[in-house]
Amino acid sequence: xxxxxxxxxxxxxxxxxxxxxxxxxxxxxxxxxxxxxxxxxxxxxxxxxxxxxxxxxxxxxxxxxxxxxxxxxxxxxxxxxxxxxxxxxxxxxxxxxxx
Numbered sequence: 001x002x003x004x005x006x007x008x009x010x011x012x013x014x015x016x017x018x019x020x021x022x023x024x025x026x027x028x029x030x031x032x033x034x035x036x037x038x039x040x041x042x043x044x045x046x047x048x049x050x051x052x053x054x055x056x057x058x059x060x061x062x063x064x065x066x067x068x069x070x071x072x073x074x075x076x077x078x079x080x081x082x083x084x085x086x087x088x089x090x091x092x093x094x095x096x097x098x099x
Contacts, residue, residue: 025097036084050070
């Protein structure tokens with residue numbers, strides 16, 4: 001009987017740890033989702049700036065260097081957005097696995 005009680009106690013402790021890990025994973029997934037939304041908003045602002053830069057360049061008031069810098073910046077933001085999405089996906093999977 002004592003062995004059964006000890007084993008049940010161990011199992012209860014294991015469940016408590018799993019619940020805590022699930023709560024943490026869920027909180028991390030929510031934070032990652034928030035960061036993903038912020039990255040999307042930043043990408044939108046950059047896209048709007050790019051449209052404005054194209055208008056300036058089309059009017060002859062911009063330079064080729066500005067366009068190149070903007071293109072590189074857009075590529076960096078795109079890669080960051082992809083990374084945030086992958087991290088979010090991984091955290092959501094972990095949260096579902098632990099819940």
